[in-house]
Amino acid sequence: xxxxxxxxxxxxxxxxxxxxxxxxxxxxxxxxxxxxxxxxxxxxxxxxxxxxxxxxxxxxxxxxxxxxxxxxxxxxxxxxxxxxxxxxxxxxxxxxxxxxxxxxxxxxxxxxxxxxxxxxxxxxxxxxxxxxxxxxxxxxxxxxxxxxxxxxxxxxxxxxxxxxxxxxxxxxxxxxxxxxxxxxxxxxxxxxxxxxxxxxxxxxxxxxxxxxxxxxxxxxxxxxxxxxxxxxxxxxxxxxxxxxxxxxxxxxxxxxxxxxxxxxxxxxxxxxxxxxxxxxxxxxxxxxxxxxxxxxxxxxxxxxxxxxxxxxxxxxxxxxxxxxxxxxxxxxxxxxxxxxxxxxxxxxxxxxxxxxxxxxxxxxxxxxxxxxxxxxxxxxxxxxxxxxxxxxxxxxxxxxxxxxxxxxxxxxxxxxxxxxxxxxxxxxxxxxxxxxxxxxxxxxxxxxxxxxxxxxxxxxxxxxxxxxxxxxxxxxxxxxxxxxxxxxxxxxxxxxxxxxxxxxxxxxxxxxxxxxxxxxxxxxxxxxxxxxxxxxxxxxxxxxxxxxxxxxxxxxxxxxxxxxxxxxxxxxxxxxxxxxxxxxxxxxxxxxxxxxxxxxxxxxxxxxxxxxxxxxxxxxxxxxxxxxxxxxxxxxxxxxxxxxxxxxxxxxxxxxxxxxxxxxxxxxxxxxxxxxxxxxxxxxxxxxxxxxxxxxxxxxxxxxxxxx
Numbered sequence: 001x002x003x004x005x006x007x008x009x010x011x012x013x014x015x016x017x018x019x020x021x022x023x024x025x026x027x028x029x030x031x032x033x034x035x036x037x038x039x040x041x042x043x044x045x046x047x048x049x050x051x052x053x054x055x056x057x058x059x060x061x062x063x064x065x066x067x068x069x070x071x072x073x074x075x076x077x078x079x080x081x082x083x084x085x086x087x088x089x090x091x092x093x094x095x096x097x098x099x100x101x102x103x104x105x106x107x108x109x110x111x112x113x114x115x116x117x118x119x120x121x122x123x124x125x126x127x128x129x130x131x132x133x134x135x136x137x138x139x140x141x142x143x144x145x146x147x148x149x150x151x152x153x154x155x156x157x158x159x160x161x162x163x164x165x166x167x168x169x170x171x172x173x174x175x176x177x178x179x180x181x182x183x184x185x186x187x188x189x190x191x192x193x194x195x196x197x198x199x200x201x202x203x204x205x206x207x208x209x210x211x212x213x214x215x216x217x218x219x220x221x222x223x224x225x226x227x228x229x230x231x232x233x234x235x236x237x238x239x240x241x242x243x244x245x246x247x248x249x250x251x252x253x254x255x256x257x258x259x260x261x262x263x264x265x266x267x268x269x270x271x272x273x274x275x276x277x278x279x280x281x282x283x284x285x286x287x288x289x290x291x292x293x294x295x296x297x298x299x300x301x302x303x304x305x306x307x308x309x310x311x312x313x314x315x316x317x318x319x320x321x322x323x324x325x326x327x328x329x330x331x332x333x334x335x336x337x338x339x340x341x342x343x344x345x346x347x348x349x350x351x352x353x354x355x356x357x358x359x360x361x362x363x364x365x366x367x368x369x370x371x372x373x374x375x376x377x378x379x380x381x382x383x384x385x386x387x388x389x390x391x392x393x394x395x396x397x398x399x400x401x402x403x404x405x406x407x408x409x410x411x412x413x414x415x416x417x418x419x420x421x422x423x424x425x426x427x428x429x430x431x432x433x434x435x436x437x438x439x440x441x442x443x444x445x446x447x448x449x450x451x452x453x454x455x456x457x458x459x460x461x462x463x464x465x466x467x468x469x470x471x472x473x474x475x476x477x478x479x480x481x482x483x484x485x486x487x488x489x490x491x492x493x494x495x496x497x498x499x500x501x502x503x504x505x506x507x508x509x510x511x512x513x514x515x516x517x518x519x520x521x522x523x524x525x526x527x528x529x530x531x532x533x534x535x536x537x538x539x540x541x542x543x544x545x546x547x548x549x550x551x552x553x554x555x556x557x558x559x560x561x562x563x564x565x566x567x568x569x570x571x572x573x574x575x576x577x578x579x580x581x582x583x584x585x586x587x588x589x590x591x592x593x594x595x596x597x598x599x600x601x602x603x604x605x606x607x608x609x610x611x612x613x614x615x616x617x618x619x620x621x622x623x624x625x626x627x628x629x630x631x632x633x634x635x636x637x638x639x640x641x642x643x644x645x646x647x648x649x650x651x652x653x654x655x656x657x658x659x660x661x662x663x664x665x666x667x668x669x670x671x672x673x674x675x676x677x678x679x680x681x682x683x684x685x686x687x688x689x690x691x692x693x694x695x696x697x698x699x700x701x702x703x704x705x706x707x708x
Contacts, residue, residue: 054109056086099124117212118159118271121286131281132300133250134164134266140298141251141264144279144291150241155275156182157214161303162267163325165206168258169213169265170272171248172241179239182215183261191215193222193236201231208324210270247279247291250299267325268303316340343536350533354552355526363537369554370498370525372509377548378500381523383492386538391487391519393456394419394428399554400511401576403446407509408516409501410487412494417487418501419455421446428455428468432489439468442476448575450514457485490518496541498523503545510576512554525550567591604629622651639665662687671701683708 060068069084090111092103097113101124104112115124133140156170165187172180181192189201201224205211214225223233249272251264258264272279278290282301309320314329318340321328331340334347346357351366358365370379396419398407408419418429424444430437445451454469469475490496498516499507516523521539527546528534560571565580569591572579582591584600598608603617606628619628635646640655644666647654657666676683676691676698685691685698686708692699698708 058086096123099127120284120288126284126286128271128278128280128284129282129301130159130268130270130303131249132268132302132304134167134264135298135300135304136306137266138298139251139255139258139264140300141253141258141295142249142279142281142293142297142299143253143295144247144249145294146241146243146245146247146274147292148243150275152219153275154217154239154241155214156180156216156273157212158272159210159270160205160213160267161208161210161270161324162206162265163208164262164266166262167265167267168251168261168263169249169269171252172239172245173248174242174245180215180217181261182213184265185262189213189224189226189231191222191224193217193234193239197222197234197236199224199232199234201226203229203231208326210268246294247274249279249281253297270303314340316343345533345536348533350531352526352530352532352552360537363535363540365522365535366524366526366531367515367522368525368552369512369514371512371551371553371555372499372507373551373557374507374510376499376507376551377545378503378505378507379498379523379525379548379550380503380544381496381498381541382494382544383490383541384538385492386540387491387519387521388539389519391490391521392485393454393520394487394516394518395452395454396516397450397452397514398445398511399448399450399514399575400509401446401448402510405509405511406497406499406501407513408496408498410490410494410496410518412489415489415494417490419453426451426453426468426470428466430466430487437466439466439476441468441470442474443470445470448577452514487518495544496523510557525552565591602627642666674698 057068059066068082088108090105091109092105092111095103096111097103097115099119100116101119102114104114106112113122113124115121118128120126120128131142158170160169162184164184166184168181168183170180170182171178177195179194183190184206185200187204187206189205190198192198199222203226205213205226212227214228216223216225217236217239220235220238221233222236224231249269251258255264269281272281274291276289278288280288280290280293281296281299283290303324305322305324307322308325308327309322312320313327314320314331316332316335318329318331318335321330329338329340331337334344336342336344342361343363344359345364346359349357350364351357355366355368358367394408394417396407400421402421403424404421406418406420408417410417414434415432416429417431418427420427420429422440424446426441426445428437428439439455441453452471454472456467456469458465458467467475495502496518497503498513499509501508518541521541523541524535524543527543529546556573556575559576559578560573563569563571564578565571565582567583567586569580569582569586572581580589580591582588585595585597587593587595596610597615598610602608602615603619604625604627605623606617606619609616609618617626617628619625622632622634624630624632633648634651634653635648638646638653638655640646640653640657642661643658644661645656647656655664655666657663657670660670662668662670671686671688674685674689674691676685676696678696680696683696683698685700687704688701689698689704689708700706
């Protein structure tokens with residue numbers, strides 16, 4: 001035969017068995033068909049011819065001509081995937097399976113790749129194409145039709161990725177009703193069977209990551225799983241799926257039907273399956289069993305992200321960084337929040353040194369006290385016209401000794417609000433559209449102490465119930481005959497005054513006001529010109545007379561300068577009132593009156609007599625001194641004579657006479673002594689007396705008497 005070796009080879013049969021020959025020369029033939037028809041594939045398409053030979057041949061002769069093994073030019077097409085030698089090495093040793101696929105050996109030179117979802121193909125080299133729903137907020141959905149009767153157990157599984165909290169994922173429907181729904185509600189999966197039984201997953205899935213979601217309906221039990229973790233189950237009525245039923249993914253053609261279940265889904269769906277069959281939005285090259293795609297509306301290929309930074313969401317100079325369907329802001333110092341919307345205003349020191357900065361959700365306020373006197377000016381306010389919430393309360397604090405004064409007055413046409421002191425009681429009067437409310441404190445409050453007052457409308461019913469609470473204590477309330485519910489007439493066009501009724505009447509308050517708020521909005525004492533930064537909040541009241549200087553802080557009158565207390569009294573400042581601490585001898589409001597000098601019992605041993613602001617002590621015997629505090633020495637002035645010794649006693653003294661003197665003061669000479677012998681005893685007769693034999697007695701000289 002004259003045919004070339006290449007023609008001989010092409011005429012070889014495609015099905016051959018392995019041949020063994022005594023020589024060592026052999027060739028290996030490799031199958032080069034497409035991945036859809038390779039013998040190592042786990043899925044095969046339908047082919048008209050048997051598969052090509054895969055194995056080893058040696059010493060193949062045709063008409064005595066050696067065909068295999070043979071060599072030829074490198075650029076010849078006579079040999080395709082034919083190599084010299086015959087290797088029985090396990091193909092799984094080469095790790096042919098991609099994307100973490102598991103290689104399973106199928107005997108000599110054969111293997112199968114078990115692929116992890118969402119990968120497919122002989123070597124798990126293909127990934128199911130992801131479908132993007134709701135890109136750029138478009139209303140997108142897909143419709144599939146079932147062309148066979150599914151099994152009794154229905155398993156729906158898919159990968160999903162979303163940051164949207166609510167949205168319709170999938171609906172199964174027949175010609176009359178929708179009998180299965182799967183949607184997101186507050187970031188969690190929720191299913192509904194037969195428009196009745198519902199089940200909500202436990203874990204959130206709207207976190208921007210892919211989650212494998214599985215819904216299983218087996219008999220009368222429906223369950224939801226997330227990444228193989230069961231989220232719950234519920235008993236349902238059994239459903240029946242038939243050929244021709246529709247599967248809606250991402251939403252329904254009618255927006256109203258989707259709106260009831262969170263609206264259209266926004267996110268990505270990949271590798272959607274019902275039991276073992278796929279629902280492919282964009283088919284892959286490998287042939288897999290799939291349901292028919294009937295409609296694809298605004299569903300994009302891939303899982304692209306909306307450019308959330310395109311609209312510059314970061315405020316106050318924050319720098320935006322895109323994430324999948326989201327963004328993150330790198331905020332400058334003194335700002336916070338997801339969009340840097342929270343400015344830490346107080347860290348920027350916007351207030352004067354005399355004020356306390358109070359942060360607000362959208363700005364700040366500078367808090368202080370203010371002193372009002374008759375020479376001060378009334379402070380005038382109005383709204384900037386952007387107050388949106390209802391004004392339902394008033395809070396203020398004050399300190400005064402004044403019994404009658406206007407603290408706050410606001411008016412727009414015939415509607416007005418007045419908070420004042422009347423006979424030391426706090427009174428609120430409110431009139432709106434001829435309906436009037438009056439409420440009064442239970443106790444007088446003009447006592448120089450600070451008092452905190454809250455006036456609020458508690459119940460918005462047929463008749464308003466306004467209450468007044470002082471120092472967070474017992475409340476008093478007043479019922480209006482008709483509804484006066486809010487202070488919304490102050491939102492725009494009203495004039496508000498502090499310290500008096502209006503600018504012309506002047507200040508009627510003598511005392512201090514603390515922060516005053518209407519509906520939680522401050523009436524600032526500081527005008528904008530005194531702040532380091534303007535207040536950024538939209539809802540606010542502003543000063544309309546910024547040139548009227550306020551006296552910041554709480555200062556009483558100068559009641560102790562000059563010192564009103566006389567006679568060395570000390571002045572004590574009791575806020576708009578003084579009190580004198582007087583020396584003991586003075587009394588009266590300014591220590592102007594002498595006290596009763598005997599009230600302090602100045603005489604120690606004597607009786608006190610008050611003499612025109614002075615006192616005089618009449619001392620007891622034996623004491624002397626101005627206050628009778630000195631004991632008298634009785635012998636200091638005595639009448640003892642002739643050298644007699646004075647013996648001091650209490651209140652008196654005695655004279656100890658010499659031997660030759662006698663008498664009380666030793667003023668008499670001592671007379672001779674007679675020694676006498678009596679019948680019963682011996683005895684003496686004194687002062688010149690003579691012994692007498694009668695009755696053992698003495699005969700006394702004239703001037704003396706006594707027995708002896």
